[in-house]
Amino acid sequence: MKHAIIMSTTLAILLLGAGEVAAAADGKAIYDKSCGACHNTGMAKAPKLGDKAALKGDSSSLTASVIKGKGVMQPRAGTTLKDDEIQAAVDYMLAKAK
């Protein structure tokens, strides 16, 4: 019984740890998969990756904007990404724009 508790605690810690690593790495992967097609080239007035002046707003307001959709960009950029995944991609764009 005691052994089982230790085992499940260890498992929980491992799962939490893995989640953190994934969250930290996700932004680029999500961006490359779901956002780069438009934002690498800046097509249809999309803020181009690395263009600091084009991104106006902070992480949360820009994330809200993507979730809502803007111009040619559909709500959630036409994806089924969750809020935190979109935020990770936005944060990646913001980091690249520095």
Ligand code: HEC
């Ligand atoms: C179909 C092409 C397309 C895709 C795919 C796309 N975007 Fe966009 N995005 C645009 C365009 C075009 C705009 C500019 C809209 C405007 O200003 O009219 C834009 C604007 C933005 C903005 C600025 C919003 C604002 O309020 O100024 C952010 C941030 C953004 N996109 C992030 C993302 C993220 C993150 C993804 C991937 C999850 C993504 N986009 C996918 C075309 C796209």
